[in-house]
Amino acid sequence: MGHDPEKTPTNTTAMTGTTLVGTDTDTGTTPAEDDALGPLPSEVRQRRKKKWYADADKDPRSAKERRRAREARLAEKIGSLLTRQRYLMQLCRVMMKCGAPTHRLEEYMQMSAFALRVHGQFLYIPGCMIISFDDPLTRTAEVKLVRIIQGCNLGRLGEVHNCYKNVLHGKLSAEEALPVLDDILTRQSKWRTPWMMVLIAGLISVAVGPWAFGARPIDMPIIFVLGLLMGFMQYILAPRSALYSNVMEVSIAMLVSFLARAFGSIRHNGEYLFCFPAMTQSAIALILPGYSVLCSSLELQSHQITAGSIRLVYTIIYSLFLGYGVTVGLTIYGLMDDHASEQTTCSAESQLIYGNTYIQHFVFVTIYVAFAGIVSQARLRQLPFMCTLGVSGYVANYFATTYLSSQMASIIGSFTIGLLANLYSRVWHGHAAAVIVPGMWTLVSSGLASSGSIVAGLQYAKAVKEGTANASANSMVESLLSLGVSMVQTALGITVGLFLSALVVYPGGKRQGGLFNL
Structure with a gap:
């Protein structure tokens, strides 16, 4: 009654059929149910018992061809992993050679390894990076040591940053980026010859004298000659002799202080013709360790205790070496000349020749920052913004x-430079780390080291001449140690200003590529 025989087979098939599209013919369940409930334990046991040759009859290839295919796939995977590891090592080598921010170097390497899916751990110490590549499958690790002399090439640092970002964002593969890094590392500079650097050393000594140490126009020819002598010893003699390079800084400080006091002792109408403290400090300004102190304080502030402690101790000892060389040079000439100059600073009246204090400071700061950028191998198109940052920070300081105190002034000056550099990076997509370095040299008050050394050296030279050297030895040691403490305090103030400026522009940090900045 009411039964339609034509609809019965269709309904029966809909309810009992097991060959519908989208069902699993083995288990009678849909893929959605299979994904939700998972396989039965019996099926798992069957899969585990299945041997590698069970489907051999279904594969038309022979066993030899299948083995070759597996070996080819394995070789491709291993080759890709080795290429990515080689890229990471080369990236680390180029960053250290070009002067990337040392306190963020581990962060850059960790982000690159994560983007390339390479398990690695990185430990940086000055001049060396220890890399451990881990294999989670075999539970083994391979340790690599990347050791290279720390350099500063601000022009190529921008190219390294571009390559680093392109790999992070997937625009370049590790294999494509390797030739780019090789070219950056091995390319020869067309104009940076040793004799050209000697000339630039003389010019930068002249530029730093008026605003940092009160040098007058009459002192500039002598400062230029002493700067040439310093550049000759640093860029010509030191690279040719490994033994001399170990005592280069001390010998430069001894010779320059000796000659500067000799010229400073020349009298005209009963007055000293030249200002020997300004000549001494200006001539050795290029080898003072102010930037090294800044890097060590940045590393300590970033909780990199190993690298920061090593660099800080080295910098303090290096400053003492320079102070020792200055003291010896002043003492030797003091024994030779009974009427040697004992000036500690240049007279304020003699500096009125500039006509305006702002001309004496701000104009020569601009010239100094430009030459500092050239020494750091910056490109010509980077120099205008470097000069803008350097002058802005120095004016604020x-x-x-x-x-305010010198420490607070350092915070304000470094905050100004860091703020402008971070805005340059975020708004105009420039390279902040490259343009900020020369401006920092104007704030790192490296003159504190040489100024304290001159005061201590004159005291000790006078004591030696009077026969009371033992009594003044303790005061000289205290003076030399105080200059190291003053350098550290100034560097700490600059560090605080830089981190505050980064916090203002990047309050949440930069997660994709890390801050490429000091």
């Missing part, structure tokens, strides 16, 4: 020194 100059006026803050009038009302």
Whole structure:
């Protein structure tokens, strides 16, 4: 009654059929149910018992061809992994050679390894990076040591940053980026010859004298000659002799201080013709360790205790070496000349020749920053913004020194430079790490080291001449140690300013590529 025989087979098939599209013919369940419930334990046991040759009859290839295919796939995977590891080592080598921010170097390497899916751990110490590549499958590790002399090439640092970002964002593969890094590392500079660097050393000594040490125009020819002598010893003699390079800084400080006091002792109408403290400090300004102190304080602030401690101790000892060389040079000439100059600073009246204090400071700061960028191998198109940052930071530091302490002035000056550099990076997509370094050299008050050394050296030279050297030895040691403490305090103030500026522009940090900045 009411039964339609034509609809019965269709309904029966819909309810009992097991060959519908989308069902599993082995288990009678749909893939959605299979994914939700998972395989039965019996099926798992059957799969585990299945041997590698069970489907051999279904594969038309022979056993030899299948083995070759497996070996080819394995070789491809291993080759790809080795290429990515080689890229990471080369990236680390180029970053260290070009002067990337040392306190962020481990972060850059860790981000690159994560983007390339390479398990690695990185430990940086000055001049060396220890890399451990881990294999989670075999539970083994391979340790690599990347050791290279720390350099500073601000022009190529921008190219390294571009390559680093392109690999992070997937625009370049590790295999494609390797030739780019090789070219950056091995390319020869067309104009940076040793004799050209000697000339630039003389010019930068002249540029730093007026605003940092109160040098006058009459002192500039002598400063230029002493700067040439310093550049000759640093760029010509030191690379040719490994033994001399170990005592280069001390010998430069001894010779320059001796000659500077000799010229400074020349009298005209009863007055000293030249200002020997300004000549001494200006001539050795290029080898003072101010930037090294800044890097060590940045590393310590970033909780990199190993690298920061090593660099800080080295910098303090290096400053003492320079102070020792200055003291010896001044003492030797003091024994030779009974009427040697004992000036510690240049007279303020003699500096009125500039006509305006702002001309004496701000104009020569601009010239100094330009030459500092050339020494750091910056490109010509980077120099205008380097000069803008350097002058802005120095102006803020100059006026803050009038009302505040030197440490607070360093914070304000470094905050100004860091703020402008971070805005340059975020708004105009420039390379902040490259343009900020020369400006930092104007704030790192490296003159504190040489100024304290001159005061201590004159005291000791006078004591030696009077026969009371033993009594003044303790005061000389205290003076030399105080200059190291002053350098560290100034560097700490600059560090605080840089981190505050980064916090203002990047309050949440930069997660994709890390901050490429000091």
